[in-house]
Amino acid sequence: xxxxxxxxxxxxxxxxxxxxxxxxxxxxxxxxxxxxxxxxxxxxxxxxxxxxxxxxxxxxxxxxxxxxxxxxxxxxxxxxxxxxxxxxxxxxxxxxxxxxxxxxxxxxxxxxxxxxxxxxxxxxxxxxxxxxxx
Numbered sequence: 737x738x739x740x741x742x743x744x745x746x747x748x749x750x751x752x753x754x755x756x757x758x759x760x761x762x763x764x765x766x767x768x769x770x771x772x773x774x775x776x777x778x779x780x781x782x783x784x785x786x787x788x789x790x791x792x793x794x795x796x797x798x799x800x801x802x803x804x805x806x807x808x809x810x811x812x813x814x815x816x817x818x819x820x821x822x823x824x825x826x827x828x829x830x831x832x833x834x835x836x837x838x839x840x841x842x843x844x845x846x847x848x849x850x851x852x853x854x855x856x857x858x859x860x861x862x863x864x865x866x867x868x869x870x
Contacts, residue, residue, distance in 0.1 A: 742846060745824050745864070746854030754848040756819055758791030761851060765842055773835065773843040773856075775821040777810045778802040784813045788823050788843065788856070789832040789870050796870070820847040823854065824864045831859055833867040 742748055755761040762769040772791040777784060780802040787795055797803060807818050814825050821844045823829065835841060835856040845852040859865040 742822055742824070742852055745858065746852045748845045749851045749853060751849050751851065755851065756848060761791070761842060765851060767842065771838070771841050773823070773841045775823050775844055777805040777814060777821060779805050779809065784809070784827045786821070786825050786827055786829045787832070787870065788829065788835065788865060790835065793832070793870070816844070816846060820844045820850065822846055822852055823859060829859070829865040830868045831856055831865040832870040836860065836867060
């Protein structure tokens with residue numbers, strides 16, 4: 737499956753200043769921090785994966801048997817730098833099933849000056865992410 741353009745997934749919001757934290761992102765778009773999601777790239781054995789979860793939530797790497805990918809690995813396998821990784825990638829993507837009840841959320845928009853407003857359910861329905869309990 738080819739990766740779609742981000743504009744085909746949601747609305748890209750260009751920001752005047754970089755957003756590097758959940759708090760900064762929430763403030764920039766005027767929403768509660770629970771509406772901000774992060775896409776974490778991990779390495780599990782020989783495989784890279786991405787997990788989408790609320791920015792205020794922690795990923796249990798030990799339970800997954802994975803480790804966080806280094807900034808260099810993230811750039812290499814996704815084409816994006818940490819802080820701007822969007823939710824649609826060429827590696828397997830898993831989304832926290834609790835997000836599927838949200839009408840929309842904000843995640844990485846490709847760089848630290850952008851956010852992507854998207855519907856979590858769309859990612860699953862279009863085959864870009866698989867829901868998991870995190």
